[in-house]
Amino acid sequence: MRSRRACLSLVWFLLFCSLSIGPARADEIAERARKLHFSSIVLDTHDDTTQRFFSKDFDIAKRNADGSIDIPRMREGGMNAIFFSIWIDGRIMGPPAIQKALDQIDAVHENVRRNSKDMMFCRTADDVRRAHAQGKIAALIGVEGGHMIGNDIRMVRIFGDLGVRYMTLSHFYNDEWADSSTDKPAHNGLTDYGKDIVREMNRQGIMVDISHVSDKTFYDALEVSKAPLMASHSSCRALCDHVRDMSDDMIKALAAKGGVIQINYEVSFIDQAYKDASDKLSGGVVAIFDQLKKECGDDEGCMGKKMNEMHDKAVADGKLPHVSWERIIDHIDHAVKLVGADHVGLGSDFDGASMPEGMEDASKLPKITEALMRRGYKDADIRKILGGNLLRVMEQNEKVSRELQAQ
Amino acid sequence: MISVLTRVATVALGGLLVTSGLAGDNISENARKLHFSSIVVDTHDDTTQLMLDTKFDLGARQPKGSIDIPRMREGGLGAIFFSIWIPSKVTGPTAVQKALQQIDAVREQVREHPKDLVLATSAEQIRKAHKNGKIAALMGVEGGHMINSDLGVLRKYAALGVRYMTLTHSGNDEWADSSTDKAVHGGLTDFGKNVVREMNRLGVMVDISHVSDKTFYDALEVSWAPLLASHSSCRAICDAPRNMSDQMMKDLAAKGGVIQINYHVGFLSQEFRNAEKADPKINEAIAEEVAKRCGSDGNEGCMLIEGDRITREYVAKGVLPRVEYTKIIEHIDHAVRVAGIDHVGLGSDFDGANMPYGMEDASMLAKITEALLKRGYSASDVKKVLGENTLRLMTDVERVSREVNANK
Numbered sequence: 001m002r003s004r005r006a007c008l009s010l011v012w013f014l015l016f017c018s019l020s021i022g023p024a025r026a027d028e029i030a031e032r033a034r035k036l037h038f039s040s041i042v043l044d045t046h047d048d049t050t051q052r053f054f055s056k057d058f059d060i061a062k063r064n065a066d067g068s069i070d071i072p073r074m075r076e077g078g079m080n081a082i083f084f085s086i087w088i089d090g091r092i093m094g095p096p097a098i099q100k101a102l103d104q105i106d107a108v109h110e111n112v113r114r115n116s117k118d119m120m121f122c123r124t125a126d127d128v129r130r131a132h133a134q135g136k137i138a139a140l141i142g143v144e145g146g147h148m149i150g151n152d153i154r155m156v157r158i159f160g161d162l163g164v165r166y167m168t169l170s171h172f173y174n175d176e177w178a179d180s181s182t183d184k185p186a187h188n189g190l191t192d193y194g195k196d197i198v199r200e201m202n203r204q205g206i207m208v209d210i211s212h213v214s215d216k217t218f219y220d221a222l223e224v225s226k227a228p229l230m231a232s233h234s235s236c237r238a239l240c241d242h243v244r245d246m247s248d249d250m251i252k253a254l255a256a257k258g259g260v261i262q263i264n265y266e267v268s269f270i271d272q273a274y275k276d277a278s279d280k281l282s283g284g285v286v287a288i289f290d291q292l293k294k295e296c297g298d299d300e301g302c303m304g305k306k307m308n309e310m311h312d313k314a315v316a317d318g319k320l321p322h323v324s325w326e327r328i329i330d331h332i333d334h335a336v337k338l339v340g341a342d343h344v345g346l347g348s349d350f351d352g353a354s355m356p357e358g359m360e361d362a363s364k365l366p367k368i369t370e371a372l373m374r375r376g377y378k379d380a381d382i383r384k385i386l387g388g389n390l391l392r393v394m395e396q397n398e399k400v401s402r403e404l405q406a407q
Numbered sequence: 408m409i410s411v412l413t414r415v416a417t418v419a420l421g422g423l424l425v426t427s428g429l430a431g432d433n434i435s436e437n438a439r440k441l442h443f444s445s446i447v448v449d450t451h452d453d454t455t456q457l458m459l460d461t462k463f464d465l466g467a468r469q470p471k472g473s474i475d476i477p478r479m480r481e482g483g484l485g486a487i488f489f490s491i492w493i494p495s496k497v498t499g500p501t502a503v504q505k506a507l508q509q510i511d512a513v514r515e516q517v518r519e520h521p522k523d524l525v526l527a528t529s530a531e532q533i534r535k536a537h538k539n540g541k542i543a544a545l546m547g548v549e550g551g552h553m554i555n556s557d558l559g560v561l562r563k564y565a566a567l568g569v570r571y572m573t574l575t576h577s578g579n580d581e582w583a584d585s586s587t588d589k590a591v592h593g594g595l596t597d598f599g600k601n602v603v604r605e606m607n608r609l610g611v612m613v614d615i616s617h618v619s620d621k622t623f624y625d626a627l628e629v630s631w632a633p634l635l636a637s638h639s640s641c642r643a644i645c646d647a648p649r650n651m652s653d654q655m656m657k658d659l660a661a662k663g664g665v666i667q668i669n670y671h672v673g674f675l676s677q678e679f680r681n682a683e684k685a686d687p688k689i690n691e692a693i694a695e696e697v698a699k700r701c702g703s704d705g706n707e708g709c710m711l712i713e714g715d716r717i718t719r720e721y722v723a724k725g726v727l728p729r730v731e732y733t734k735i736i737e738h739i740d741h742a743v744r745v746a747g748i749d750h751v752g753l754g755s756d757f758d759g760a761n762m763p764y765g766m767e768d769a770s771m772l773a774k775i776t777e778a779l780l781k782r783g784y785s786a787s788d789v790k791k792v793l794g795e796n797t798l799r800l801m802t803d804v805e806r807v808s809r810e811v812n813a814n815k
Contacts, residue, residue, distance in 0.1 A: 095499070095500035095501045095503060095504040096500045098500065098503060098504050098507070099500040099504075102503070102559060102560055102563050103557065103560075106560075106562050106563055109566070110559075110562070150504055152508070154507065154511040154512075155507065155511075157511050157514070157515070158510065158511050158567065161514065161566075162566055162567065405518070
C-alpha cells in the first residue's frame with residue numbers, strides 16, 4: 001500500500017516538475033492568458049449561426065462536427081457574448097424580407113429559450129454583464145442589412161422592440177436608402193430617408209453598423225449619427241486591400257467619434273495573397289456568393305457550409321494559399337497602433353465566412369488573448385479588445401437613446 | 408316577461424338621458440362613484456387605423472370617432488385593447504408588415520403619452536396602471552390571416568405585446584373558418600389547432616368573435632385556457648352570425664370564458680338588421696359615399712368612422728331605424744342570465760362600427776353602470792361586467808401559459 005502510494009507521489013512529482021520546468025516563461029504567459037481570457041467578457045459581434053437554426057441537423061446545445069459555433073465550443077473558447085446575425089440575401093426586399101427577418105429573430109429567441117440554462121437574451125450592456133456574472137452566454141441580435149426593414153422606418157422600431165441591437169445599413173447590394181461597398185453607387189451614400197433611419201436607430205438605441213457599406217455611406221452615417229458607430233465585422237485595408245475592410249482614415253474617423261472596429265476573420269479580408277488569388281480564381285466575394293446562391297437557393301444555412309467546402313478544396317488543391325489565424329492578430333494590432341486600444345474588438349463572421357487555419361471555431365479564441373499578451377498588450381487593453389470596447393459603445397448608444405427619447 | 412317590462416322602462420330612461428345633453432350628466436352619485444373606482448376594460452377598439460396617420464394625436468379630443476385620451480378619461484375607460492386589423496383579403500407577408508405597422512403605431516402613441524398611457528400585457532399590469540391613474544393600452548390582433556400561417560410571426564406579435572388574437576376576421580383564413588364566409592375547413596384545421604395551443608403557451612387569449620360556430624367549438628375543445636369573445640353580442644336578441652347563440656355562450660362560460668358585448672347597432676337590434684337586409688341598396692349607397700369621402704385606396708381609419716357617420720345620416724332621414732344605447736344593456740342582461748354574471752364584459756367596437764344613440768363615444772360609458780344598477784345589479788356584479796371578468800380571464804390565461812411552459 002505504502003510503497004504504491006509513494007510511487008504514485010513520485011509520478012505526480014515528476015509530472016509536476018516536467019510541467020513547471022519545461023519552457024517556463026512561455027507557459028507562465030499561457031497560464032496568465034488563460035486566466036485573463038476566462039475571466040473576461042469575450043464578445044463577438046458577428047456570427048451567422050442563425051441560419052443554421054432552420055436546419056434539422058443543427059443543435060446549438062451539442063458539439064457539431066461542422067461550423068464554428070455551438071454552446072460546447074463557445075464554453076471551451078470562453079466566448080460568452082454573441083451577436084446572432086439576422087441575414088437574408090440583399091435582393092430579397094419588401095414584405096417578404098420583413099417576415100424572413102422576423103422568422104430569424106424568432107429562431108434566436110426560441111433557441112435561447114430552449115437553452116436557458118446556458119444562454120440569456122440580452123438587450124443592454126448591463127444585461128451582458130449580468131449574464132456573465134451568472135455564468136451564462138449573452139445572446140444578442142444584429143440585423144445584417146437595411147433591406148430587411150422593407151423600406152419602412154416603423155420596422156426599425158419593431159426590430160428594436162424585439163431586441164435587435166445593431167443594424168448593418170446594407171449588405172452586399174445597395175438597399176433603397178444606402179449604398180453598399182460591393183455594389184454600384186446609386187444613392188451617393190445615404191439618402192434623406194437613410195439619414196432618418198440612422199436617427200431613428202439612435203433614438204431606439206440600435207447601434208449603427210457600417211460594415212458592408214460604401215465609404216460614402218460610412219462618412220454620411222458618421223456625420224448624421226448622434227451615437228458612436230460600430231463596424232461589426234470589418235478588417236484593415238492597409239493589410240488587405242478589400243472594399244469590405246476599412247482604410248486607415250476611416251478607422252481614425254470612426255475612432256475619433258468613439259466608435260469601434262470589430263475585426264473580421266474571413267481569409268479574403270485579412271490576407272492580401274489569399275484575396276488576390278481568390279479574385280483571380282473565382283472573381284471575389286460577391287461572385288462566390290452568387291455561385292453559392294445558385295447551389296443553395298434560399299437555404300441560407302447551406303451557403304456557409306458550401307463556402308467552407310469550396311475554400312477547403314481550393315486550399316488543398318493548392319489553388320488558394322494557406323492563411324494562419326495570426327493574421328487576425330496583425331489586423332487587431334494594426335488597428336490598435338492606429339487608433340489605440342479603445343476602438344478595436346472582435347467580429348469573427350463565424351459560420352458565415354472562410355476561417356483561417358487555427359481559428360476554425362469558437363474554441364480557439366483563447367489563442368487571441370495569448371497572442372496579444374505575447375505582443376506585450378496590457379491585461380486591461382486585452383479585456384477592452386475582447387469585449388469591453390463594444391460594451392462601452394453599447395452603453396453610449398443606450399445613453400443617446402435615453403436622451404433622444406426624453407426630448 | 409320581466410325582460411319586456413325592464414326593456415320598456417330602460418328605453419324610456421335612455422331617451423331621457425340622451426335628450427338631457429352632456430355625456431355623463433344624470434348619472435347618480437352612487438353609479439358615478441362605482442364606475443370611476445372600477446377598472447373599466449374594453450376589449451375591442453378600432454382606433455389603431457387612425458394612428459397610422461402620424462399626425463393623429465390620441466392626446467387631443469377628436470371631432471370624430473369615439474376614442475381619445477380626454478374622452479376615455481371622461482368615461483372612466485381604464486384599459487383598452489387597440490385592435491390590429493387589416494381586411495381578410497390582404498394576406499401573405501404584406502399582412503404581416505401591415506400588422507406590424509399598426510403594432511408600432513400603438514406603441515408609439517404609448518411612448519408619446521407616458522403620463523396618460525402605459526403598455527400593459529397582463530392583468531396585474533392593468534391593475535397597476537389603474538392604481539397609478541393611467542390608462543392601460545393593450546393590443547389584440549383581429550384576424551389570424553395576419554400571421555401568414557407562421558407560428559414565428561405569432562410569437563413575435565406576442566413578444567411585442569399582443570394579448571389576444573381573433574382566429575379569423577370576416578373571411579376564412581388559411582386555417583380557420585369565419586362566420587361570414589363559406590365554410591372550407593370544417594372549423595379549425597390541424598395547423599389551426601396548433602395555433603391555438605401555441606397561443607395558450609404564449610398567454611395570448613384565443614378570441615372567437617368572428618369565427619364560424621364550428622371553429623368556436625373546435626377552439627373550445629382544443630384550448631387549454633378559457634376563450635374570449637372580444638366583441639360579440641347575443642343571437643337570441645339579434646340573429647346575426649357574428650353574435651353567439653345561447654348554447655354557445657353557455658359552453659363558453661362552462662369553460663371559464665367571457666363574452667364581451669359589441670355595441671354595433673347591426674348586432675344589437677333585430678329591427679336594424681332587418682332594415683339593412685330588406686334593402687341591400689342602403690349599404691351599397693353607404694359604401695359608395697364612404698369611398699367618396701375616404702378614397703378607394705384603403706384608408707381604413709377614415710372608412711370605419713365615415714361609415715358610422717353616414718349610417719347616422721340614414722337614421723336621421725328615417726331610412727334606417729334608430730337604436731338606443733339601452734340595447735347594449737339588454738344584451739348584457741341577456742348574456743348574464745344565460746352564461747352567468749362571471750362571463751360577460753364590454754367589447755364596444757368603437758371606431759370600427761355603428762354606435763347606438765347615447766353611446767357615441769367612450770365618455771358615455773358610465774351610463775352602463777347606471778343602467779345596470781337600476782336593473783338591480785349589485786356593485787360587485789357591475790364591477791365584474793365592467794372589467795373584472797376580463798381580468799380574471801387574463802389571469803387564467805396567464806396561469807395556463809406558465810403551466811404549459813413549465814411542462815415543455
